[in-house]
Amino acid sequence: MTLIRLSGVSKVYRSLQGSDHIALHDLDLAIDAGEFFCLLGTSGCGKTTVLNMLAGFEQTSAGRIEVSGRAIAGPGADRGVVFQGDDSLYPWLTALGNVEFGLRMRRVARRERQERARHYIAMVGLTGQEHKHPAELSGGMKQRIQIARVLANEPDILLMDEPFGALDAQTRSVMQQELGRIWRATGKTVLFITHDIDEAVALATRIGVMYAGPASRIKATIDNRLEPHERDRTNDGFIALFRQVHGLIREEVAAATQRGAETTVHA
Amino acid sequence: MRDALSRVAGYALGFASLFLIWHVAAVWVVHSVLFPPPAQVIAKAISLAEEGVLEQQIAISMQRIMIGFLAGSAIGIPVGLAIGSFRPVRLLLEPYTEFFRFIPATAMITVAVIWFGIGEGSKIFLIIYTTVFIVILNTAAGVSAVTPNKIRAARCLGANRTQVFMFVALPATVPYILTGMRLAMGNSFVTIIAAELVAANAGLGKMIWDARLYMLVDQIFVALLTLGLLGFVTDRLFRLAIYTFAGRFSPVV
Numbered sequence: 001m002t003l004i005r006l007s008g009v010s011k012v013y014r015s016l017q018g019s020d021h022i023a024l025h026d027l028d029l030a031i032d033a034g035e036f037f038c039l040l041g042t043s044g045c046g047k048t049t050v051l052n053m054l055a056g057f058e059q060t061s062a063g064r065i066e067v068s069g070r071a072i073a074g075p076g077a078d079r080g081v082v083f084q085g086d087d088s089l090y091p092w093l094t095a096l097g098n099v100e101f102g103l104r105m106r107r108v109a110r111r112e113r114q115e116r117a118r119h120y121i122a123m124v125g126l127t128g129q130e131h132k133h134p135a136e137l138s139g140g141m142k143q144r145i146q147i148a149r150v151l152a153n154e155p156d157i158l159l160m161d162e163p164f165g166a167l168d169a170q171t172r173s174v175m176q177q178e179l180g181r182i183w184r185a186t187g188k189t190v191l192f193i194t195h196d197i198d199e200a201v202a203l204a205t206r207i208g209v210m211y212a213g214p215a216s217r218i219k220a221t222i223d224n225r226l227e228p229h230e231r232d233r234t235n236d237g238f239i240a241l242f243r244q245v246h247g248l249i250r251e252e253v254a255a256a257t258q259r260g261a262e263t264t265v266h267a
Numbered sequence: 268m269r270d271a272l273s274r275v276a277g278y279a280l281g282f283a284s285l286f287l288i289w290h291v292a293a294v295w296v297v298h299s300v301l302f303p304p305p306a307q308v309i310a311k312a313i314s315l316a317e318e319g320v321l322e323q324q325i326a327i328s329m330q331r332i333m334i335g336f337l338a339g340s341a342i343g344i345p346v347g348l349a350i351g352s353f354r355p356v357r358l359l360l361e362p363y364t365e366f367f368r369f370i371p372a373t374a375m376i377t378v379a380v381i382w383f384g385i386g387e388g389s390k391i392f393l394i395i396y397t398t399v400f401i402v403i404l405n406t407a408a409g410v411s412a413v414t415p416n417k418i419r420a421a422r423c424l425g426a427n428r429t430q431v432f433m434f435v436a437l438p439a440t441v442p443y444i445l446t447g448m449r450l451a452m453g454n455s456f457v458t459i460i461a462a463e464l465v466a467a468n469a470g471l472g473k474m475i476w477d478a479r480l481y482m483l484v485d486q487i488f489v490a491l492l493t494l495g496l497l498g499f500v501t502d503r504l505f506r507l508a509i510y511t512f513a514g515r516f517s518p519v520v
Binding site: 057076080101105106150153155 | 414416417419420422423424425426427430434435438439473486
């Protein structure tokens with residue numbers, strides 16, 4: 001069942017000099033309920049723009065975005081966002097205060113919201129850290145808090161914008177496994193933005209590769225039917241899928257590099 | 268605990284060296300009735316305190332500062348929040364803040380005395396004046412320094428606009444408000460003494476002015492010492508308040 005549908009979506013940014021930058025042009029994408037969809041693309045291809053529009057932070061210039069058949073109007077609690085950096089956490093609140101924030105805004109009684117917050121803090125493996133402030137937590141822990149904060153709000157859709165991009169390789173790998181486990185436990189629909197092929201193959205049920213910008217759209221989508229135990233960098237299936245995705249994105253990386261070089265020459 | 272002890276010890280040592288240098292300079296270097304040594308100043312302070320004069324002047328000056336400072340902050344915080352939150356308000360009020368903040372409170376003393384007389388009115392007006400703009404500017408800066416992702420996160424966690432303001436923008440701005448108030452407190456000390464020197468019937472500034480007339484140099488030094496200590500204690504209390512309310516994430520301390 002299609003949960004998210006983007007049809008003919010374009011996004012144009014108007015620059016101060018009056019020259020328009022077309023970030024996305026005529027992008028179509030449909031994501032089913034329960035999918036873990038990884039949107040993969042080179043930097044600057046507009047993948048974050050897709051997420052921002054779906055979250056309701058930005059408006060489309062043309063086209064239509066629907067969730068459960070209804071056009072979205074601004075941000076909503078049905079779509080939880082996990083940001084790349086930690087600047088979305090509230091430093092004046094404890095870990096618990098951050099996780100229960102959404103429930104507090106929606107006037108859930110204290111006892112119930114704390115119970116639910118603790119449940120999700122346990123799910124991300126941070127029991128015992130409830131009363132620490134973000135400044136006292138490591139980068140990986142802060143991302144866990146962000147994930148718990150979104151889960152505690154029980155949205156239908158999780159939008160994740162390179163959530164592990166700022167973490168070291170070791171922590172990132174642990175977080176990927178944890179997220180896979182949490183996704184299997186909760187059955188949420190996930191749109192996960194990344195530029196890391198490994199990450200996409202490790203996590204996704206389907207991978208969408210984007211053209212290098214400008215005027216980007218989806219180049220191809222690939223199903224990922226690997227079992228959890230096969231999602232290992234040394235597994236043959238994993239390597240085969242990695243090759244396939246890499247083949248698709250290689251030209252786009254070249255195009256992006258070329259474009260970067262041209263921009264440099266013009267500048 | 269250990270940290271607090273070492274801090275107290277550091278301060279004690281620092282102050283002791285200040286008095287030692289003062290003593291050496293006064294007794295062995297300068298030898299002048301115009302530069303009394305610390306022992307003489309402290310003796311004078313004790314005798315003024317026993318007469319009740321010192322406490323009275325302190326109370327008068329501090330009361331003026333506190334009333335003006337609290338009133339100025341009470342005006343400055345909401346105005347700063349409004350300027351930071353709403354662009355039309357900013358455009359409307361920026362001419363005021365950007366114009367008046369370059370006219371120092373000391374330049375307004377004469378006008379204040381003409382308008383509000385030599386008593387409390389003019390002093391409180393001046394302290395409000397010196398407080399309000401710096402609090403406005405810091406508060407407004409704090410509001411615009413809230414990272415967009417904090418607001419976005421709140422919106423997609425289900426917060427409405429009022430809740431975003433109450434539970435995100437406001438707490439995120441608290442450290443900036445407190446910093447503005449701390450700076451304003453420093454300015455208030457400058458302003459109150461200047462105002463009391465020029466035109467007043469009482470206060471620490473008046474005490475300095477009177478002492479000058481009768482060449483009571485040690486009394487001038489008592490007033491200076493008192494100001495230094497009052498400022499030090501007030502600022503420490505402020506830092507304590509900032510730390511208590513915002514310490515874990517404050518960019519200030």
